Amino acid sequence: MAERVDTLINNALIVTMNPSRDVIPKGYVAVREGKIVDVGAGDGTNKYQADEVFSVERAVVTPGFICVHTHLYGILLTGSPWFGIIEPPSDFQQNLQRIWWPLDESLTYEDIYVSALLGSIMLARTGTTFFKDMLDAPNSVEKSLDYIEKAAKEVGIKGYVGFSVTQRRSIEEGYRMLDENERFVRKTWSDPNAKVKGIFTVHASFTVSDDLLMKTKELADKYGTPYALHVEEGLIDVYHSIERYGKRPIERMRDIGFLSPKLIAVHVVQANDDELKILKQYDVKIAHNPMSNMINGVGVPPVPKMLAMGITVGLGNDGYVMDVFDNMRAAYLIHKVAMKDPRVTDPTKIVEMATIDAAKVLGVDKHIGSIEVGKAADLTIISPNFVHTPLDERTVYGHLVNTFTGHDVWGVMVDGSWVVKDRKIVTLDTDRVMSYAHKVINNLWDRMSAMKEKYKLEYLKP
Ligand SMILES: [Zn+2]
Structure with a gap:
C-alpha cells in the first residue's frame, strides 16, 4: 500500500544542494504538511499516493532560491522621471543624496506596502522563496514593517525584514527606528508559524554612532536574531571612518565589539586584506550584490578571495534586479572581468551562494536552502521551453548559471503551498495589483517631482 503524501513532484532532475551536492537525474520529491518527506531516484508513484502529482516537461527542481539582501522599495524608481530631474550622481554618496534619500523620505505606508507586493511578486515569479529586506523610510517609521509582512504573506513568500536604522537626520530618530525593529522582532518571533520575521538592521557605519551600533547588537543577542548593515559599499564609508575614528570601518566595528557570526555585512566592496582577516576571524557573513555594485559603479568586492579564505557569502539583489538568474549570472561573470582570470568563479559555487550558502548567511540553513528530508518544502521548478544542449546531471549547474x-x-x-504554478502567481490577481500599484507609484513620482527644489537646496548646492 503506497504511503499518502500531499504533493509528489515526479520525473524531475533534482538539484538537492545537500551536503554531498547530489543531483538526481530522474527522481521525485514528496511533500507532506509543508515539509519534504522524501527525495529519491526513480518513479515516486511506485512509493507514494499523492493528492497532486506533477510531472513537468524538462523539469529541474531546486531549493527555493534565497535572496540575502534586498530593499523592496528600491523597485519603485524603475524608469522614474526623477532621473530626468536630478543632476546625474557621479559617485556613491551623491547616489544616496540625489536618488535614494529623496525616495525614502517620500515613502508613505501605502508606498511601502505596494513596493513589497510588487517586489514579492517579482521574487516569487522568478524562483525566490525567502528574502531579507531592509526598509529605509524615515517619515514612516512606526509599524512600517507590518506593511511588508502583509504584502509578503499575501504573495506567499517568506523573509526577514528590518528597518534600516540611520542617524543621518538626527540622533534621536535612529533610536525610534531601532524601537520599530524591536517591536517587529517581538511580534514575529513569538509566533512559531510566522512566515515573515523581524531582524535588526542598520544603514551603514557612516550614518550611525557607536552607541547605536552596540545597542543594535545587544538587542540582536537578546532575541537571538541576525543583524545586518551595509559595510564599505562606497569609499565614503572608509574615509568617514578613518577621519572620525582613525580606523577603517571593520576595524572600528571590531574594536567596539560589534562583530559576530550573526552579523550580515552587506557589500564589503572596499575591504582590504587585513579587514577580510578580521571578518573571517569573527565568522561574519557576507551579502554580495553584484548587479547593484555594477549599476552604482562602486567597484567589485573581493568575493573569490573571501571564498578562498572560507568566508560564507550569499547572493542578494540590493533592491535592483529581482531575478535570481540575472544575479547569479552577474556574480559568475563580474569577478572574471575584475580579476582578468576566467577561473575565479564556477557555476556550482554560484548556485550555492543563492541556496545553501545564502541560508547559512541568514542562519536558516537548518530549515531551508536544500532539498533534504525534514526541511521546508520551499521548491522552485524550472521548465525551460527550449534548451540548446542536453539538460542532465552533468550540465545542470552550467544551465542554471548560463542559460x-x-x-x-x-x-x-x-x-x-503553491505560489507560482504553470508560470503564473496563483495567490493573487497580478493584473489587479498592477493597476492599483501603478496609480500609487505615479502619485509618489508626482510628490517627488513637486519637492525637487528642496533637494536642490539641501543636496545640490555648490
Ligand atoms: Zn542595500
Missing part, C-alpha cells in the same frame, strides 16, 4: 532566466520558472512552492 536559464526567471521566465523559465514553471512553479514555486513555499511550505508545501
Whole structure:
C-alpha cells in the first residue's frame, strides 16, 4: 500500500544542494504538511499516493532560491522621471543624496506596502522563496514593517525584514527606528508559524554612532536574531571612518565589539586584506550584490578571495534586479572581468551562494536552502521551453548559471503551498495589483517631482 503524501513532484532532475551536492537525474520529491518527506531516484508513484502529482516537461527542481539582501522599495524608481530631474550622481554618496534619500523620505505606508507586493511578486515569479529586506523610510517609521509582512504573506513568500536604522537626520530618530525593529522582532518571533520575521538592521557605519551600533547588537543577542548593515559599499564609508575614528570601518566595528557570526555585512566592496582577516576571524557573513555594485559603479568586492579564505557569502539583489538568474549570472561573470582570470568563479559555487550558502548567511540553513528530508518544502521548478544542449546531471549547474532566466520558472512552492504554478502567481490577481500599484507609484513620482527644489537646496548646492 503506497504511503499518502500531499504533493509528489515526479520525473524531475533534482538539484538537492545537500551536503554531498547530489543531483538526481530522474527522481521525485514528496511533500507532506509543508515539509519534504522524501527525495529519491526513480518513479515516486511506485512509493507514494499523492493528492497532486506533477510531472513537468524538462523539469529541474531546486531549493527555493534565497535572496540575502534586498530593499523592496528600491523597485519603485524603475524608469522614474526623477532621473530626468536630478543632476546625474557621479559617485556613491551623491547616489544616496540625489536618488535614494529623496525616495525614502517620500515613502508613505501605502508606498511601502505596494513596493513589497510588487517586489514579492517579482521574487516569487522568478524562483525566490525567502528574502531579507531592509526598509529605509524615515517619515514612516512606526509599524512600517507590518506593511511588508502583509504584502509578503499575501504573495506567499517568506523573509526577514528590518528597518534600516540611520542617524543621518538626527540622533534621536535612529533610536525610534531601532524601537520599530524591536517591536517587529517581538511580534514575529513569538509566533512559531510566522512566515515573515523581524531582524535588526542598520544603514551603514557612516550614518550611525557607536552607541547605536552596540545597542543594535545587544538587542540582536537578546532575541537571538541576525543583524545586518551595509559595510564599505562606497569609499565614503572608509574615509568617514578613518577621519572620525582613525580606523577603517571593520576595524572600528571590531574594536567596539560589534562583530559576530550573526552579523550580515552587506557589500564589503572596499575591504582590504587585513579587514577580510578580521571578518573571517569573527565568522561574519557576507551579502554580495553584484548587479547593484555594477549599476552604482562602486567597484567589485573581493568575493573569490573571501571564498578562498572560507568566508560564507550569499547572493542578494540590493533592491535592483529581482531575478535570481540575472544575479547569479552577474556574480559568475563580474569577478572574471575584475580579476582578468576566467577561473575565479564556477557555476556550482554560484548556485550555492543563492541556496545553501545564502541560508547559512541568514542562519536558516537548518530549515531551508536544500532539498533534504525534514526541511521546508520551499521548491522552485524550472521548465525551460527550449534548451540548446542536453539538460542532465552533468550540465545542470552550467544551465542554471548560463542559460536559464526567471521566465523559465514553471512553479514555486513555499511550505508545501503553491505560489507560482504553470508560470503564473496563483495567490493573487497580478493584473489587479498592477493597476492599483501603478496609480500609487505615479502619485509618489508626482510628490517627488513637486519637492525637487528642496533637494536642490539641501543636496545640490555648490
Ligand atoms: Zn542595500
